[in-house]
Amino acid sequence: MINDILNTNWFEIGIVASRAIFSLVTLFLVTKMIGKKQVSELSLFDYVISISIGNFAAEMTMNLDSQVLNGFVSLVIFGSIATIVAILTMKSVILRRFFMGTPTIVIQNGNFVLKNLKKIKFDMNDFLETARSAGFFDISQIKYAIMEADGKISFLPKEEYLPVTNKDMNLKPSNQGLCANVIIDGKIMKKNLENINKDESWLIKNLKIKGYNDLKDILLATIDVNEKLVVFNKKEVSDVKNILE
DSSP states (O other), X not given: OHHHHXXXXXXXXXXXXXXXXXXXXXXXXXXXXXXXXXXXGOOHHHHHHHHHHHHHHHHHHHOTTSOHHHHHHHHHHHHHHHHHHHHHHHHOHHHHHHHHOOOEEEEETTEEOHHHHHHHTOOHHHHHHHHHHTTOSOGGGEEEEEEOTTSOEEEEEOGGGSOOOTTTTTOXXXXXXXXXXXXXXXXXXXXXXXXXXXXXXXXXXXXXXXXXXXXXXEEEEEEOTTOOEEEEEOOOOSOOOOOOO
C-alpha cells in the first residue's frame, strides 16, 4: 500500500480532480436547466435521462482516454432533449401521455383491477405497504386507488370513511399554522423559540407543568400557533405488534 502511494501519478490525480470539478459544474448547470424535481417525482423518461447524465459525468471524470469535450457535449445534448421534451409535454397531451405515462386505476369501487395490477407489475406486498403509509390499514376502506405517472399511489376512501370537516359540522375552524420544533432530542432550539417570541424560562415552566423535569427525557417538543405545547418522550414501547403480510 505504501509503495502504491509512493508510485502515485500525482499529475494524473490532478487531471482527475480538474475533470471532476468541471463535470460537477456542468452537471449542476444541466440539472438547473432541466428543472427542479425530487427523485420520487421523476417519470420513467426523466429517470432514464438522469441515469444517463450521471453516467456521462462519471465517464467524463474517470476516463482519461476520452476527451472532456465528449462528455460535456453528451451532457448538454441529453439536458437539452430533456428540456425540449418538458416544454412539449406541457403543450401536448398526446406527447405527455407518451413520455410521462398515464395514471392507472388499481382499485375501483372497492375492487382490485387485476389486469392493471399485472400491467404495472406491482407486487401486492408493496401495495399494502404503500396503503399503510397513506393511513389505510384496512383495504376495505378504500374506494379508489390510482397509481400516478410518477409511481405514487393516490387513495380515495369510501364515503363512510371520509374525514369529517368543520364545514360538515358547521364549526368555526381554529387558527392553524406551522408548528415550531422547540426541543429535538433533548436540546432546546433557541432560534425557533425566538421566532415564536418565547424564551427558555417559559418553555421549562410549561414542561414542568406537564411533568417533564429533565430535557434528556424528551425526544421532540412542538408549539403551534395557539401556543399548545406537545411533547413526545423517549420511552420505548414495550409491546410491539408484528406486521402481518
